Amino acid sequence: MFKIAHIHIPKTGGKYVELQAFKHTDNFLNLGHKGFVRFDIPNDGDERYDMTCLDYDLTDYVVFAVVRNPFEILVSSYFHDYSGQNGWDNCRDRFEFDTFEKYVIDYCDTSKKFYRPMHGKFLFWQMFDESGKCRADFIIKNEKLDEGLTALGDITGVRPVLGDKIGESSIKRDKGIRRDYRNYYSNDMIRMVNEKCNRELKSFEYDFYGSTSNKIFIDCKDYYNPITDEWRTNATS
Numbered sequence: 001m002f003k004i005a006h007i008h009i010p011k012t013g014g015k016y017v018e019l020q021a022f023k024h025t026d027n028f029l030n031l032g033h034k035g036f037v038r039f040d041i042p043n044d045g046d047e048r049y050d051m052t053c054l055d056y057d058l059t060d061y062v063v064f065a066v067v068r069n070p071f072e073i074l075v076s077s078y079f080h081d082y083s084g085q086n087g088w089d090n091c092r093d094r095f096e097f098d099t100f101e102k103y104v105i106d107y108c109d110t111s112k113k114f115y116r117p118m119h120g121k122f123l124f125w126q127m128f129d130e131s132g133k134c135r136a137d138f139i140i141k142n143e144k145l146d147e148g149l150t151a152l153g154d155i156t157g158v159r160p161v162l163g164d165k166i167g168e169s170s171i172k173r174d175k176g177i178r179r180d181y182r183n184y185y186s187n188d189m190i191r192m193v194n195e196k197c198n199r200e201l202k203s204f205e206y207d208f209y210g211s212t213s214n215k216i217f218i219d220c221k222d223y224y225n226p227i228t229d230e231w232r233t234n235a236t237s
Contacts, residue, residue, distance in 0.1 A: 001157035005029040007060055007065040007074040007126050007136060010088065010119065010129070011076045013145050019043075019148050021160035022213070028158060029061060035118070035126035036135045037226045053135070062156050063135060065127050067218065069206040070197040071190075073123060075181040078103045092113060103147035104189050108155065108196040123200050132223035139218040141203070141211055148216045170219065182208065199231045 008014035012032060022028035034051045063087055068076075077088040078100050086092045087103075095101040095115055114120025127136045137234070138155075140148030145163050153159035185193075188209050194201070203222045205213045223232040 001027060002155075003027045003029065003061045004152065004156055004158045005061040005063045007031050007035075007053065007063065008033055008126055009065055009067065009126055011080070012066040012068045012142050014066065017149070020163045022158065024086075024161055025158055029056070031063075032131065034125065035103045035226060036129040036235060044224045054129075060151075062137050063139040064140060064152060065124070065136040065144050066140045066145060066148070067124055067200075067204045068121055069181075069194055069198050069210060070092065071206075072142075072181045074104060074107060074183050075191065076101070087118070100184050101186070101189060104185075110194040110196070121229050122224060122226070122231070123197065124204065126223065127220070128224040130225060130227055130228055134220045134224075136220070139220055141204070141215060141218060143211055144216040151199070151216055172177070186213070191214055199233075202233055203231075207237050 004027065006022070006028070007015055008018070008031065018028075018030050031053050032051070034053050036053045036055055038052045053196070078092070078097065078196070080088040086175060087097065091103070095106070097106065106112075107120065118125050127134050127139070129135055138148075138152055140152070146160075149160040160204055185208070194208070199222075202209060203220055203224075204218050205211060205215065224230070
């Protein structure tokens with residue numbers, strides 16, 4: 001049996017992975033929101049950027065992460081209400097994002113830093129090291145999460161306990177009905193996110209309407225450097 005380690009990319013189902021699927025086993029390591037780079041100085045005062053996966057010996061671990069459609073991540077982040085928060089990191093209160101449109105405009109404005117600067121650069125930066133290599137051995141698409149965790153269990157021997165999703169109220173409900181994330185976007189907002197998240201959409205096979213493939217796992221060969229923000233598709237190095 002292997003041991004597995006999870007890179008928790010925000011708003012991709014990480015709490016379900018950690019608090020439901022693998023809570024029962026000692027062969028699971030939660031790496032949290034840390035990435036595979038080391039910053040020389042605190043990143044805009046955010047203490048989470050001072051921690052790094054490089055501090056762990058992952059020699060005996062199979063490392064995995066979960067990705068999600070960027071269009072859906074933005075909706076989930078804005079309407080996040082887990083543990084009483086008003087948006088992810090209370091962003092609706094802290095930055096006066098009183099509409100989802102304002103949140104999207106701020107996120108897509110490349111002339112300034114997003115309130116979570118690294119996520120403003122590249123939503124999935126945590127998987128990549130300074131050489132540009134993706135350090136996740138397996139990347140599961142969120143819409144195939146249970147299938148992906150089960151397949152990962154078949155490969156590693158660390159089998160998940162599946163159950164009800166945690167934090168599903170993150171997507172705003174109208175009269176108790178879960179709304180489709182696509183209903184929150186205007187044509188202008190779709191254009192902005194397509195331009196801003198072009199790299200994520202290409203590398204991990206998404207568009208506005210959902211996944212552009214039926215894959216459970218994504219084998220990412222693309223280059224991304226979290227320090228320089230350089231990205232190249234189909235990188236061979």
